[in-house]
Amino acid sequence: MPDSQTHRPGVSLKRSPDAYISTKLKEAADLEHKLKASSDDNESVALQHSLCEVFGDILMSDPVAAKKNEISGRLWNVCFYSDISQLRSKISRAKRKKDHDDLKRLTREFKRRCEGGVALYDYLGRHFKTKLLIQADQSQTQDIGTQESSVDDSVEGISKSLEGVVESFFKVYIYLGDLHRYGENFSKAEDCYYNAVKLAPGKGNPYNQLAVVTQTKDPKMSCNALHWYCRSILATHQAFGTSPDNLERLFVANKGYLNEHSRNPKPPIYMPEKRKSSSELVRAQQQAATKSCLAHFVELLHEIIESRKPGDADDKDVDEEATRSRMSDVMASFESLLQATAFSDALLFKIVQICAFVCEICRTTTPISKELSRDFLLMTGATLATRLNSILTRMLEKAKAGSVRFLLPYQILCEYLRQIEESEGKEHDIFWKSFSEIANLVLKFSIRAKVAPNSYVLNGDINVPLKEYQQLRGYRPFNFLYKNYAAGNPFISAEDAVDALDLNPSQEHARNSAADINTTKIARFLAICKEYADNDRFPITFSDDAYSFVEKVAQDEDQDEHIDGADFTGSAPEVCDEDDAGDVVVFRAVEENVSDAFTSKQAQPPLAIPRNPNVANEGESETTHMAPPPEVLPPPAALLPPPGFTAPMHNPVSNQGRNLLPPMPPQQYPHPGVYGHVVQGYHMAPTPPPPPGMAPLQGVPAAEINGHVPFGQAWQVFGGPSNSTQSANPFAATMPIGSFGHAKPASPMFEDQHMTTDGTSLLDSALIDSLFMDDTKTNNPWK
Known part of the structure; x- marks a missing residue:
């Protein structure tokens, strides 16, 4: 077969x-x-x-x-x-x-x-x-x-x-x-939990376990444990069930630590001793100050969190002033330790995440907790900016182009500010002013680091080769950085797991990433600065290759009305380009001797003055007349009269033997003044008699010695009408003179006085010129 x-x-x-x-x-x-x-x-x-x-x-x-x-x-x-x-x-x-x-x-x-x-x-x-x-x-x-x-x-x-x-x-x-x-074996336990975080950053379980390990290993460093509990509670996909209770126990333990070890109710201000001492002693003192500062930091955040609980706003009063005082104390201690380089970038990165956690959970609660959490975040950023400013300035002076310490934690804080509502107040202004300074320094530093401008674009989900950014994935306050992940599976893909766990490291890739990490960091920060400058929500502008802070000014609704030339009784004002609906108005003098700029937060309302039928405005026909009003209203409160035109003085001050008013040049008085009377407590020297051929003034009653100065005398004391001199009063140069003396005003200032037409030239006085500006030049924007 x-x-x-x-x-x-x-x-x-x-x-x-x-x-x-x-x-x-x-x-x-x-x-x-x-x-x-x-x-x-x-x-x-x-x-x-x-x-x-x-x-x-x-x-x-x-x-x-x-x-x-x-x-x-x-x-x-x-x-x-x-x-x-x-x-x-x-x-x-x-x-x-x-x-x-x-x-x-x-x-x-x-x-x-x-x-x-x-x-x-x-x-x-x-x-x-x-x-x-x-x-x-x-x-x-x-x-x-x-x-x-x-x-x-x-x-x-x-x-x-x-x-x-x-x-x-x-x-x-x-x-x-x-x-x-x-x-x-806590070190190996932490390594395992870290790897679990890399595989599922949106699940709160490993963060809770890391907090437990931290508390067990070093109970005094409650700040680190607080950071992990924050990550567990605000995990994007699944918060760990026992983390809120564990967090409450952490706050109780931290309070006990402060009561036991803190001799001073305020956090310490670290000042290294100038005398020579051993490095071990200096390191021990710094560590003790750091632990105390962070313990006060945790206690302060607990106080802010407690103010948000339902019913607290009605059941108990939140002592905002005391809380803000503690915020300032913590920031002072924090800044002193920053100057001593007591905090690593990794620890500062955790502190920023903790502040973001407090802002996030206080966002929809009581207004006071929302404001306190937001202001504390801004204070933290401003304090980081102060130290960062010093580092960048020193590096620019020494022509260094290496990695910048503290930039990344500050950058992460600035990233989160895009997600909170815009605020106002002292802390808001301080932060954004310091931000503009840091932006300009980083812009200069980027030239030395050879970072191309606009080389980075912020768009949707990111893939920044920075481990600090990768660690933010799965944290709810930074969802905007990883939108696709937040809406998808909590576990990363198998391909991403190989890179996340560093199972297949490449030495060439490691060298390249180390060389590019500083460039990526600077490029992204500049992209953030550009986004803020292009967004009207933020008080930052970019012009002339520099960033600047723009202060927002409160706008008065009554001043929003347009000043029409038909309603304005004088010559129409020239509208300044910078005067735009509540923005700061800055006038700069042309003269070299006038270096100060005048800043006006609110535009003063126009003063209604009657027309004189005998005087024509510029560009107006001489035949145009306007009937005088029956009565002249008193000057508005925004335009205060000069001394001597207020309410009667009940206790006039004797001025015998001393002349408080400077002598006035004779050429500034085209008409005689008041003869030998006391005006507002000041003794005026008798004026010589009128020259031959000039008639004395008519209708001027004698001054009253009781301090109630009549208007008719006062305008004579300050010079009377003058057409030859210029005044800082915006309405004096072209002020039409009407039948001012025919009507008796209702103001007490004019009581029992008979006014002549010359009384309207009070604001065109040489005295005001001599007090406020040069008698030949003016910086009045309407002149």
């Missing part, structure tokens, strides 16, 4: 993945039932070992099926957490009873259980890491090693899909971190 007929070909039978997973799930259910019914400790341990193998096979073979059947949670709770939690309780009781023998036995058993769990989860972690690398880059995986590749071949029918791998890997890191934390 032919050989082909005597030997049959071999047949290979393989189970499908679904059948394999189904078998494993049934086996796991049987083991769980036996473990629940078992009362023997040795038997229970053996059943748990078997369950670990079955659950591990399912996780590695089909992560999707593992997620559907909650394999990760069952593995953790049944095989580890239930026994570990019982052992921890027994250890606590043994410590209270001071039973050393039982304590040693329980501690040894507890350690053995933790080490067994660490071994299993380390194995699962290596499997998922290798799986990601194989799918991402097969060639790179071969260079890493072949000892881990056998993991993939050890399970029959293993799935080659990456679906569910990142989520399973995330849970592995969470449970592995918990095991390290139970064993008090």
